[in-house]
Amino acid sequence: MRAIVQTEFGGPEVLRMTEVERPTPSSGEVLVRVKAAAVNPVDVAVRAGLLPLLGEPPFTVGWDISGVVEEVGPGARYRVGEEVYGMPFFPRAAGGYAEYVTSPSRQLARKPATLDHVQAAALPLAVLTAWQGLVDLARVGEGQRVLIHRAAGGVGHLAVQIAKLRGAYVIALASEPKHAFLKELGADELIDYRTTDYTQAVEDVDVVFDSSSEGTRALEVLKPGGTLVSIMEHGNRELAAAIEAAGRRFAGVSVEPDYASLETIATLVDEGLIRPHVAETFPLAEAGRAHELVGSGTVQGKVVLTVD
Template sequence: MRIITQQKLGGPEVLTIVDAPEPRALPTEVLVRVKAIGLNPLEARLREGEFPLLGEPPFVLGWDVSGVVEEALSWRFRAGDEVFGMPLFPRAANAYAEMVAAPALHLVKKPKELSHVEAAALPVVGLTAWQGLVDLGGVTAGDRVLIHGGGGGVGHVAIQLAKALGAHVITTASESKREFVEGLGADEVIDYTKVDFAEAAKDIDVVLDTLGGDAAERSLGVLRSGGHLVTAVAEEDTALIAKFEAAGMRFSGIAVEPDPIALRELVALVEQGKLRVHVQETFPFERIADAHRLLEGGHLRGKVVLTV
């Protein structure tokens, strides 16, 4: 089979396609013939060596995967089942490949409503949104929710999820993405290029931060008393945590985890027509470097997906 690997840290050009032995599925695992691979901004940062989650090269990036079960060593699936998921994160899943061995528990059956491309785009962003808004944020009907970066991968799913939970959804997005995020269900859109969200938003129950920078700290002023900030990008900022606690606010950091129960809940929303995954662009396997150039450019609308 072919894999995409890198021998050194650096720009998109370090990603190379090589031949490698097929992985072996162990008991409780399945071997998946990959049809599509979802790409995430984290992978560009790992490729460059911003932090050593996977250690030193060589390594194979990738977690979001959709494909067909080739061999099943688990009672959960049979050969021929179409499945998708986010196996093993944050350990290496080696998903930039034509074949992937993964724990059956980390995958779910792909619904007919999702293509392999759309399914591959969902797990990381969908589970981050679910774990942030449902498991940590506890969002319920009537809550006022502010989502930073509503046009991006996590943000565009989070808008739809918050709406499905019955929340009033406010999001920050550029004017070029206004129509997009309103189409997803955003009740209010704050154009961050012209308006300071810290002045435009108030009495917020839950803030979901997908951006980093100073967005989390500046969100302190928009929360109601006892409000809750959930961040996917500043979860270990001890000084910021102390600042929120001193102000009587809740602070939660999320590092996304595989969760088949939540993934099936997201599938149910897809089947009910309450959630759709937006893919900005797809690239063939051979154009991985071009895909990473788009990925690291920022300002994406939804996700970027690699087809196999």
């Protein structure tokens, strides 16, 4: 099969199409014929050697996939031909930028019926990050005030929708050209972080969803008893101690595969309550170009690779 393999750390040019052996599913696993694979900032960081999740090259990056079950191992929960999506094995290697991927069957869910594979591949890592932070940890509810950093990005635009779905008043931080997009997604209040210091414009927030390493600045807007959800500094014990000492709660999110939540999310998608935004697609062979775009930090929504 074809896969994108890198043999060294470096820029997007290290991503090269290579012929490799097709994997075989073990017990409880399925082999998925990948139709689309999303590109996330974590992929870019791993490729560049900034985040040592996969050790030394050679390896294939990528986790978000959507595709069709091609082969079923003993005890797996799907049948050949079913359409599935998910983020297998994260943070260990999944080899998502490839024609075929094996996955434990319980790390995948049935693809939302109303989405094509490109749209479905855009969801897993980003939507689970937002869901696990806002729903599982912060337990966002009716009438709460939720501040979302990088609200137009891959995780952020889904966090806006989830918080709104839970009945929250959503305050979105993003550059002004992205405000109309966020308004359509349900954001109640929009702040251009480039021209406005949000700590001077916002107060009495119940939950800060931080994807930009803001650290203790959250204390300037969080009400007593409020929660900082951090996806970039989930392992920062000093930050956690400072937040707790100030009478607020720290919730660090290290996203993990979760088929049950993906199934719930698929239902919400099919009901028209959550939708991913795909900014651009590239063929698998042009993974390097996709990494350049995601690495620019300007993407509204997600970037996805198509696999023929």
